[in-house]
Structures are given as structure tokens and as C-alpha cells.
Amino acid sequence: MDSNELRTLLTPSGLELLDAVTAQGETDPVRQVTALRAAGHSPELVSVVLGQASLRRRARAKLGEFADRMLFTPSGLEQASRLRVAARHAGRYRAAGITRIAELGCGIGADTLAFAGAGADVLAVDADEVTAAIAGYNLAPFPSVTVEHARAEDTALDEVDGVYLDPARRTAGHSGTRRLTDPDDYAPSLSFAFDVGRRLPTGVKLGPGFDRALIPDDAEAQWVSVDGQLVEMGLWFGTLAREGVKRSALLLTADGAHELAAEHDAADPETRPLGGYLYEPDGAVIRARQIGTLAERIGAGTIDASIAYLSSDAAVSTPFAQGFRVLDTLPLDQRTIRQELARRRVGTLEIKKRGVDIDPAAFRTGLKLKGPEALSLILTRVSGVRTAIIAQRLGTGGRTA
Incomplete structure (x- = not known):
């Protein structure tokens, strides 16, 4: 929004129109433009009002109900x-x-x-x-x-x-x-x-x-x-x-x-073999370099010295990491993975990757998923070896940490 658009909007009639359009919710934009122009509003006002209404809808995720009375710029x-x-x-x-x-x-x-x-x-x-x-x-x-x-x-x-x-x-x-x-x-x-x-x-x-x-x-x-x-x-x-x-x-x-x-960065946790459970630390934990603190808290170690995945032999519920139960491991080969997912009748698949140069969207296309089951596929390195981990997200059970 530039200064001319702001001046167009900051009038009693402009703000009243913005509030009315905001209250309507998301509708077909072509019909909305047509209706507003037919009501006699200028093209300049219609454009700025619809832009602001769209920004208000986006802002609700950040600002809740306050968004519906505020003004925005996209970068702001x-x-x-x-x-x-x-x-x-x-x-x-x-x-x-x-x-x-x-x-x-x-x-x-x-x-x-x-x-x-x-x-x-x-x-x-x-x-x-x-x-x-x-x-x-x-x-x-x-x-x-x-x-x-x-x-x-x-x-x-x-x-x-x-x-x-x-x-x-x-x-x-x-x-x-x-x-x-x-x-x-x-x-x-x-x-x-x-x-x-x-x-x-x-x-x-x-x-x-x-x-x-x-x-x-x-x-x-x-x-x-x-x-x-x-x-x-x-x-x-x-x-x-x-x-x-x-x-x-x-x-x-x-x-x-x-x-x-x-008080300081945590020491890196020790590397251990992949156990029955895998944990993906939250990004804030990784950036703060507190993976070692988390690993000690949940009794886990890293699966590779350079990969921020933790593993243990116990199910633990923690807000600081997403947990997965390991079902199987395979070589990171698309054909082998496709065959195993077909055997398991997996049609819905969450793909995560860390430490391997793979485009998950392109990789998914070649898997030809079909079936009623839903699982997770984690593409990473385990002790330096490129590995595919077939896993299932943990629920709320297990020890809390």
C-alpha cells in the first residue's frame, strides 16, 4: 500500500466499506469486484479494500480477532x-x-x-x-x-x-x-x-x-x-x-x-545405533544447540554425528521433539522403498529428510502410493549410511520428558 492508496482508504466511507467486506468473508473475487463496482465504488477504492480484506484474513493466524480492525502492508x-x-x-x-x-x-x-x-x-x-x-x-x-x-x-x-x-x-x-x-x-x-x-x-x-x-x-x-x-x-x-x-x-x-x-550450548550427545524410536527435535531446540540437553532428558543419542535426529529404545512423550516408532529400515533406493510401501498398502505418506540431497516432492511421485494405510518415511543417514526409515508417529503414550 502506498500513500495514495492509504489516503483513498482512510475516509469514513472507505473504512466502512472495508469492515463490510471483511465481515463477508472470502468470496469469489471476480463477483466481489463486479458487485462493488456496480454499487458505485471507484476502481482505486475497490482494489485497496479487497487487498486489505485479504491481508486481514491472513493476519488472523497471527493476531486473532484484532486483525479484523487493523490495517496492513504485505511486508509489515x-x-x-x-x-x-x-x-x-x-x-x-x-x-x-x-x-x-x-x-x-x-x-x-x-x-x-x-x-x-x-x-x-x-x-x-x-x-x-x-x-x-x-x-x-x-x-x-x-x-x-x-x-x-x-x-x-x-x-x-x-x-x-x-x-x-x-x-x-x-x-x-x-x-x-x-x-x-x-x-x-x-x-x-x-x-x-x-x-x-x-x-x-x-x-x-x-x-x-x-x-x-x-x-x-x-x-x-x-x-x-x-x-x-x-x-x-x-x-x-x-x-x-x-x-x-x-x-x-x-x-x-x-x-x-x-x-x-x-548457560551455554549443550555438549553434543553420543552417537548410538538406531533404536526402536526416533525423535526429531523442534527447530528452536536445534538452533539453541540444546539437542544434548534434550537427549539427556529423554535418554537418547544421535543416529549420526552430523544429523539432528535422536533415537532410543523407549517411547517418550516430549514437547521438544516429534516422536516416531521405527517399523523398518531400508537402503535409500526408490524402487526398494516403493515395493515395501506397496506391500504395506500405504497411500498416505509423510516424507521427512535430513542430511541427504533429495527433493521429497519429486521422490514421492516415483513411489506411486496406493492403499488405505498412513505412515512416515524418513530419509537420512544412519552412522554415515544413506537410509530410509519407515515409521509411525507416536501418540501421547510413553514416558513424559
Whole structure:
């Protein structure tokens, strides 16, 4: 959305139309355009309203019912925190007694919603004029929030007792942007963010694949996954960093929050032969390098020194890994695997791979699956040997860890 489109939308009639289209839900777009044009709405308004209605539908997965009254840009929605994660951010500041927060790079205001909901006074700043205007609209119901169009580097911090930064990690613009790979190109830059962290209690949101070699020694690094999807890595400085914790994996699942936290990277677990059960650690556990901690907790070892699969001879229920019962192992040969799956009458197959150069979609095509059974196929290396593991997902039984 550019400034002209925003001006077209930000009128009483434009916002009323957007709310009406949002309430209709997803319908045939051609018919929707035809109906709106027949009702006398301009092509420009119809285009921006339908675009915003589509973004609101997508945003519900992150922001729930709040999405239906908010405005978005595609890139702003992509970078916005999920509400569950934003609530965890706000909880850190509240626990540290920080009540005046400068949010530098507020985007469309997802984290700001959580900070305001937790009772904080927030100065929300964004360098992009359209994004700042959208944030102002989204945050208008919160009197404790002030939104400004300004650069993070130009924002005075003498009236706050904590800072939160979500540096833009994509090129400038609101659609068709590309991901930035060099942290020096972030806006604001990583060096600026770390300098703020040396002066004030600070949180910095980054992508989960951020180069671990760049993590400052005085920061707590936490990787977060939501329902099995790795979504971010946060760096915490000053009183926002927990004593004795430098690396942690936080998993937010349907049954609550689960965390593995440690003062350092865990030692690699020992390698062992493939047992009766295989475990795939959550991505947050892998990124936080806490596989060794998990392995010790569930009594498992790795099946290959360079592969992040664990194995044991016991069924264990853990939120930190997906568990599988091993049914059979085969050489990683498509014809042999196809014959075995046909013998087992497998028509529904989950394919996972790690440590082998295989395209699962192309591999599936050659298996010619047919039958009523559902299983999992794990393509990997076991003690250096390319191996296909036929397995069945574990339920909720077994020892809990």
C-alpha cells in the first residue's frame, strides 16, 4: 500500500466499506469486484479494500480477532510478531519493572498491542511514513501509545527505561521486497541496536537463522517456535536478560509454553545405533544447540554425528521433539522403498529428510502410493549410511520428558 492508496482508504466511507467486506468473508473475487463496482465504488477504492480484506484474513493466524480492525502492508504483516509471542515479549518488560518503552521499528504495531495491553507507556516509532500511519490507525484505541514517523537513530531515549527493536530485514517498500542478508543493511543497523543494548535494557527481534557468531557475549539469545514453526530469535540485554541463561528454546504449543534454557550450548550427545524410536527435535531446540540437553532428558543419542535426529529404545512423550516408532529400515533406493510401501498398502505418506540431497516432492511421485494405510518415511543417514526409515508417529503414550 502506498500513500495514495492509504489516503483513498482512510475516509469514513472507505473504512466502512472495508469492515463490510471483511465481515463477508472470502468470496469469489471476480463477483466481489463486479458487485462493488456496480454499487458505485471507484476502481482505486475497490482494489485497496479487497487487498486489505485479504491481508486481514491472513493476519488472523497471527493476531486473532484484532486483525479484523487493523490495517496492513504485505511486508509489515510478514514481519509482525504473533500475538502469543508478543505477549511473551511484553511479559519480560513487565517482570523487569519496565513501564516506559521505546519501540524502534514498530511496523504495523503487533508488539505495541501487547506492550500497551500489559500496561506500559509506549513510544512507537517507524521510519516509513505509510507504515507509521498504519500503526497510528491500529494503535489509536490505546491512549498509552504515541506513534511517530521517525528514524530509530534520531529518537531520543531519555524519557524511557527500556527499548524494543525490530529492525527491518527486508528492502524498503510495502510489496515485492526481498530479504536482507547483511545485518549492516538492516534498518536500524545491528550495530546501532547493540549499542542501545549496552545503554538500556533492550530486546532485539531477529530472524531464527541469524548468524550465531554475531550474538554478543552479554546477551541472552532465545529461539521461539509456535506450534512447531520456528518464528524468531530474540536477543535480550540488561535486566531483560535472565541470570544464568544465555541460550534457550521456547516452544509455544496448544497446551502451553515449554522451555529448555541453559548457560551455554549443550555438549553434543553420543552417537548410538538406531533404536526402536526416533525423535526429531523442534527447530528452536536445534538452533539453541540444546539437542544434548534434550537427549539427556529423554535418554537418547544421535543416529549420526552430523544429523539432528535422536533415537532410543523407549517411547517418550516430549514437547521438544516429534516422536516416531521405527517399523523398518531400508537402503535409500526408490524402487526398494516403493515395493515395501506397496506391500504395506500405504497411500498416505509423510516424507521427512535430513542430511541427504533429495527433493521429497519429486521422490514421492516415483513411489506411486496406493492403499488405505498412513505412515512416515524418513530419509537420512544412519552412522554415515544413506537410509530410509519407515515409521509411525507416536501418540501421547510413553514416558513424559
